[in-house]
Amino acid sequence: MKKNILLQLFCLSFVLFSCSSDDDNGGVIQIPAVESAVLDIESGGSNEPNQVYIDLSTEETTVVRRDSWELGFVSAENRVVLNSSILVAAAKLEGIYDIDAVNNETSLENAMSLKTLNIDNFQTNEVKVTNVGELIAGLPIGYAMYGDLESGIYFTDNSTGDLDKTAIGDIATAEAEADVFVVSLGKEIPEDPAEQGSVKHTGDDRGFYKIKVFMDNNNYVLQYAALSADTHKEVVITKDEAYNFTAFSLKKDKEVNVEPTRESWDLNFTSVYSYYGSMGGMIAGLTYSDYMVHNIYNGVGVYMVLTEEPGEGEDAAPVPTGQPSYDEFSLQDVEESQLVYDDRTVIGSGWRDAFPASLKSDRYYIVKDADGNIYKLQFTALLSESKERGYPQIRYDLL
Structure with a gap:
């Protein structure tokens, strides 16, 4: 769900332009990053036909058919x-x-x-x-x-x-x-x-x-x-x-x-992702759905925050990790040494369960973009209101 943030940013940039001078900032208008957003990702439904590029600082998305290139x-x-x-x-x-x-x-x-x-x-x-x-x-x-x-x-x-x-x-x-x-x-x-x-x-x-x-x-x-x-x-x-x-x-x-452009996106909900590799000791060609990668080629880093771990025993209750909840997490909690800049699959499809299709409530992600903005990000939907797969939603907040 898009907010009226772009209209607000336009108004703010107009005010800044009217009040600025060459002595202040060389005539360059600095548009502030989006502070909070809830974003419906247009993956396209259960066939997941689209790749969706996301710029967190502007809330802008670019949607392309994933079969448009090889x-x-x-x-x-x-x-x-x-x-x-x-x-x-x-x-x-x-x-x-x-x-x-x-x-x-x-x-x-x-x-x-x-x-x-x-x-x-x-x-x-x-x-x-x-x-x-x-x-x-x-x-x-x-x-x-x-x-x-x-x-x-x-x-x-x-x-x-x-x-x-x-x-x-x-x-x-x-x-x-x-x-x-x-x-x-x-x-x-x-x-x-x-x-x-x-x-x-x-x-x-x-x-x-x-x-x-x-x-x-x-x-x-x-x-x-x-x-x-x-x-x-x-x-x-x-x-x-x-x-x-x-x-x-x-x-x-x-x-x-x-x-x-490489500087205009942070995350790519690529919908489907495939490669030859190992899964549970099995080496084969693997394909995943509901998949997100980050822009390692323009210096974007990501790490996951896990709030619970499985308990011992089949029916054991989850054990808290001591990490704050999404709402409680603040800039002081960021561990920059944990940010991953050389593996674009940190988020992947690990944010959801496939059978049955459901969100994982025990995790969220920290994203640092190339401009130094740090966000916390959490998936808030996987299915549409009619329970159709391929309707992911995220919320994120600037720290």
């Missing part, structure tokens, strides 16, 4: 990231450089020894891959996805957002040195709503493409085509330092607007 071309480094919200994955065809010669039948230069999870008995099996067709059988993100974490083989970006651990990795500086990659375009967003209290965010496979990426001075050159094609398209993508990355849609053959 690749992100990073501005600060020579790196390409994948859209995890639609389950995009990518595998390098080591030593294969001719994109037009690659198809389902192409043999790999070196056979790959990989692992997969047998979903019938949840045991890990070995698999040997000798051609592209065999590789793409285990490329889509899911429990049976191919990879080998112990050997450093994974076909998704690292969950933390570490740009040194992307699926595509180092970008070649010349076309002749750029390996071809096969890309799984992930899953369609379903249209039929889920059952009450549940989510339905992954639909049909979106197919496979092949790409090559290399640098031309400080620009990216992207070559791409459907996996079965014998010709390709090429586009030059220019870095824009105002943004974390420039998004590109292989399906639509064009750059697309996704995130706001």
Whole structure:
């Protein structure tokens, strides 16, 4: 629920402009940060079709369809990231450089020894891959996805957002040195709503493409085509330092607007989040719903405050941790050493239970933005009034 804060800020800025002088602040108008807000996040319902970027200091949000892009071309480094919200994955065809010669039948230069999870008995099996067709059988993100974490083989970006651990990795500086990659375009967003209290965010496979990426001075050159094609398209993508990355849609053959400028958002309710990793000792392709990340690429830090811990024994009552409640928490309680700046998944989906769908009342979060504003933040809704999933709400207060 939006307040009339923007109108108030406009009025305040008008007063400041009328009263200021070059002697006071050089003519620069400083607009104060929002002090308190309750915000409905437009995830879009049980299919969670949207990614929502949030600027806490202005209460501004930017809503984009999460299937509007597949690749992100990073501005600060020579790196390409994948859209995890639609389950995009990518595998390098080591030593294969001719994109037009690659198809389902192409043999790999070196056979790959990989692992997969047998979903019938949840045991890990070995698999040997000798051609592209065999590789793409285990490329889509899911429990049976191919990879080998112990050997450093994974076909998704690292969950933390570490740009040194992307699926595509180092970008070649010349076309002749750029390996071809096969890309799984992930899953369609379903249209039929889920059952009450549940989510339905992954639909049909979106197919496979092949790409090559290399640098031309400080620009990216992207070559791409459907996996079965014998010709390709090429586009030059220019870095824009105002943004974390420039998004590109292989399906639509064009750059697309996704995130706001890097200084204009703190949190991204990305709705769906996927990666290859470990969960309860099981290594597989994992997908989460109701997911929020923070902008580690522009110096935003987050930590969680836990007010209760599980008691000993199955039916034991929760045990207080000694931390203040959300309402009692003040600036004096902030522990800046706890802020996490290098893992964007601190909030994740840990703010709710999935079965049954419900909020966790034992936690809230401390967020420090790039301007030094410190907020406390708590989720206050997961479901709509009709009990449909995909209607998150937060409240936050400037400390």
